[in-house]
């Protein structure tokens with residue numbers, strides 16, 4: 321299937337506001353724009369990407385959210401092909417990064433890809449052809465309006481509040497954040513949507529960004545995932561090819577992240593680096609601590625087998641995101657595509 325390209329619209333052109341410029345929101349926005357709808361994407365982050373997150377500190381570049389991407393599903397093959405053709409998705413390594421499964425026989429054989437030059441590049445590529453992507457804009461409520469929806473937002477630079485009217489809304493923020501926006505606007509969802517969405521929960525992850533004092537002894541591609549213990553992931557940006565200077569990312573496990581959530585950055589750095597030291601093989605100095613409150617969805621997907629959810633009360637509103645499809649970038653892309661499909665059908669004359 322060819323990658324969708326935004327076109328000018330049909331007679332049924334609707335105005336859709338997409339909340340969230342992560343993998344799911346941007347995929348959906350592209351598909352909706354390709355069917356001719358007028359799409360505005362808003363995100364509270366300073367840049368697009370959401371959990372496809374990258375940060376430069378000094379000369380070091382860090383991917384502090386998603387570390388790699390798998391491409392197992394044909395229904396979004398065109399998105400991955402588009403990334404590869406544009407050179408923003410490149411191979412990192414083949415096989416499982418799990419310890420201790422490092423032998424050839426224990427590897428799962430799947431290729432793992434990374435963003436180039438960084439993971440956020442994947443989101444930037446999706447956003448590039450979209451005419452109206454507004455970052456630094458925090459949605460505060462979604463409210464029913466005679467024309468459909470009224471989305472109120474506050475710029476993070478504290479300039480004047482913004483109000484967007486929409487025929488339809490797509491919500492791709494983590495589900496508890498989405499529900500808070502609807503609650504603030506007094507939106508009453510159907511019982512089906514309420515029952516599906518209210519129980520959705522996420523595990524947190526604390527990401528520690530650090531500069532190692534020398535070459536790390538992480539397994540050969542610089543990636544190590546641990547099932548047990550205080551840290552769940554260690555990645556070496558220099559060996560990954562995303563940083564031209566030494567840079568490591570260490571993720572605390574969900575339990576340790578919960579325990580350390582309220583601790584100071586210094587306490588977190590001490591704790592996480594002590595746990596990481598035997599795996600890194602060198603000391604490292606912390607440069608940044610990022611707290612992902614909604615890192616990984618837990619429990620069954622809210623849509624069951626459906627990759628997104630549509631509600632009609634009182635106008636079309638759809639829900640998408642990685643919670644619907646397995647807590648991965650690929651799942652978020654699939655969910656965004658499913659949501660665009662649902663909305664396109666709902667908005668058809």
Ligand SMILES: Cc1cc2nc3c(=O)[nH]c(=O)nc-3n(C[C@H](O)[C@H](O)[C@H](O)COP(=O)(O)OP(=O)(O)OC[C@H]3O[C@@H](n4cnc5c(N)ncnc54)[C@H](O)[C@@H]3O)c2cc1C
Nearest residue numbers: 340342343344364370371386387388459493641642648649
């Ligand atoms: C530490 C970590 C490691 C991970 N590792 C991997 C990995 O190796 N491989 C993999 O495939 N996946 C990984 N993931 C998961 C992957 O990052 C996600 O599945 C995917 O990026 C989610 O995309 P999304 O669009 O559903 O959500 P998000 O990327 O979270 O996008 C939602 C967006 O909504 C925005 N938003 C929220 N509230 C508001 C508001 N009020 N107003 C405006 N905007 C708002 C947010 O700023 C965000 O940009 C990892 C995640 C984390 C946190």
